[in-house]
Amino acid sequence: MDWIQSLRIGAAEELLSTVGIALLVGSAWGQGRRDARAITWVAVLTLVAAAVITAPALWHGVRGAEALAFNGLLSGDAFAAFAKLLIYVAAAASLLVAPAFFEKYRAMRSEYPVLVLFAVLGMGIMVSATNLLTLYVGLELNSLAAYVLAAFLKPDERSAEAGLKYFVLGALASGILLFGMSLTYGFTGTIGFAGISATLTGHASMGALFGLVFVLSGLAFKISAVPFHMWTPDVYEGAPTPVTTFFASAPKVAALALTMRVALEAFGTQAAAWQQIISFVALASIVVGALGAIGQRKLKRLLAYSSINNVGFILVGLASATQQGAAAMLVYLTIYVPMTIGGFVAILMLKDDQGNQLEDMADIAGLSRTRPMLALGLGSIMFSMAGIPFFFGFWGKFVVFQSAVNAGMVWLATLAAMASVIGAYYYLKVLKVMYFDDPANRVTGRSDMVHEWLLASCAVFVSPLGYLVTKGLTALTMTAAGVLFPLA
């Protein structure tokens, strides 16, 4: 373990922080619209470069001692690489959609890409953390950038409200998490994941279990799982749509990957204890997410509930506590990220002829007649989210159910599958409004070309063509998930 190796493993994070700081300094001079655009593009390129640096670890299935950096504080293993790649893609998409949105409100500032870069840096640390303290540092770096991003549209009251809500509730969750960590440290005497896992064998003490419950509660807030989901609809609705796109994709991946690492690596020996908690949280998220979405009239709120619902399905994979389950979660995330981005990009494309954003369900009435391609794109994403084959979203649900059934949790898979029918109802409602209702003729504005391309690529990915990647995806996710199961 020398410094060179450590620096090499953390190369992506070093690149992001260096460029982030440089751009921060640069943005002090460049505050014009053109500068902001340029800085956005530099940030996107940085993400691409970081992805290129990260990808080989996934490819070679790096794991164990060769992946550890800085005396075991970080791990550049295949699992971290997989999660980071998803995060980079999601972040790049939310950077690309931003200029067209903010320029309408004269709010496109260079801080936006800089903040996103720092959030991504935090997330990279989150998913590579193999130590409770690194985990916390990563989480807070991400969260602090996210609070500011939520309030980015300063003139908009809803945006400010979203930022404040996110901050207050996020700080509370961080407190809960820290409390859980301190309990865990107190009862195991270590903050390294490997050490915790080695100490917590056999019957865990009450104190350690409390630590586990508090850590999981804190993380449940970050992934917006029921019963810690209340902030999600408000923040998603209030935050500017590009920021919501970001919130719904990248931090979700990071927080879920983090939860997987904590549950499977640190507390892997106590799986029986947290499986019940996760099963309950999963089912509750599916049901509450589905029921909550039914009455929504705002599309962003609807997608917020939908994300709660999706997190529930992802947690079904965690509840099975197997390598297959972990791989299934990664597959689901890989499909979920483009679906979510596509959904929000479609909302970004809803503009009236003055270029104002439209966000109501009523605005998209009869969209299939006025804007057939936009309706087709959003429609595919809705069918896909509902998990109707042959759209690709079905595959995500399929693999998590499969992992649950194979792990002997048929009841969980059955209940989750039945609850998915409730979810199908509100996705169908969006389709009904777009395809069956009479045109409202409100969506008349021109859409940005970047948005069109992003939506088109997301729609192609969730179309049946997506199944062609299943083979490679299964191999990669199994490698990545294998990292969390040292004995397997």
Add this chain to the structure above:
Amino acid sequence: MNHFPILSVMLGVPLLAGLFCLMADAKMARTIALAATLIDFALGVLLWAKFDVGGAQWQFQESLPLFSGFSWKLGIDGIALLLIELSVFLMPICILASNAIDKRVGEYMGAFLLMEALMIGVFAAQDLYLFYIFFEAGLIPMYLIIGVWGGAERIYASYKFFLYTLLGSVLMLIAMLWMAHDANTTDIPTLMQYDFDPAAQKWLWLAFFASFAVKMPMWPVHTWLPDAHVQAPTAGSVILAGVLLKMGGYGFIRFSLPMFPSASADYAWLIYGLSMVAVVYTSLVALVQTDMKKLIAYSSVAHMAIVTVGLFAFNTQGLEGSMIVMLSHGLVSAALFLCVGVIYDRLHTREISRYGGLAINMPYYALLFMLFTMASVGLPGTSGFIGEFLSLAGIYQQSSWVAFVSTTGIILGAAYMLYLYRRIAFGEQKNADAAAMRDLEPREWLMLAPIAAAVLWMGVYPESFLAPMRGDIRAIEARLAATKPAGDAQFQMGKAPPAGEAEAEGAH
């Protein structure tokens, strides 16, 4: 795999044409759709011609390991062959019947062509998950067809259709996952020979039943059908009654019976009970309908109950009869919906009382309508008779009571169909506008005449249809023989055995 992948081509042609239709204008879309369905029909004829009757059980097999966890595996036996033939035969007729559609023609044709590809996929899939994907994906085009081009209550009907069927199928999915895990394969022919633990079979059977019973549909989960039928456009009803309902029966004969033989025997009482209720109850409901489409929809439920009864007779007659009822009902109910469509296009109402005495001004129409009515009733010489007779003969060996109750369905069927026919075609011409309607035009002849020919063919020489599936039916019967429940019929062939032997047999 070195032969021509005809099944994949049959799937691909409508899919590709459907994409083109989305971009074409109305007239072009109609032409493309008609051409694509005719090509598929020609391929279907070729498929039948090349099908080796009495040869290998599975033919035209293709396998391509494209995906993770399942593969693109197609292949057909005689049962699948006949149902594919039914689908490709009805599709061009559906396209012809869609003349009255004047809004969003391209999308409409695209949805129908997608539907055709998915139907062929359901019957040709040899991989468990591939089957599920096709089976479930069929909901999407049908949801759109009912929702966009349906009648006044279309939105309610489309939701009901979608959510009912979805709830049934997700349970089946979980059962499939369990099966694949237990048997370690997703290959349907292998699974048909795999012996699941009898206790697990019960659960698996129920999960599959949840899906197929809704699709079939069986009483009491049939209520989506009348709504969907009434609201769907004519061609939608044709495809719904003609092919989609057959997926339930196909599911029973492909999955429930051969994969879970002991559970099928255990739950035969459930099937009998629900079917008996369905036969009597839905027939009576049909008798009082004032809406033509609703009446035919309820008659479908009654006919499908005869199918389930025949399937769970566990013998050759019953199974063959059920298959023939499915094929026959596919043709006849499709034709009846077309007949309704013909006069609906002229008068824009489905109220029976608005018509009357059509035999006077539409004699050819009345003639064809009469033929299909008789086929629906089960008159000898038409396809309906063959199927119903065989099914009932099959179930009679198993349970005379079930046979007795199911047979009342024939009488009630005659009652409601003849009553419908009398009100529409006979009597005096009380409505001037109905009396002024023109007789069949060439396009309508083109739709109805082929079906009439097929109905008579199946009625006069059913061997053409029985021969391809004989081997498969025998295989299923052999699979069921070990566990099938004892019937109440006491057949005595030749001389009675000596007294001592009879006693010895009675002892165990």
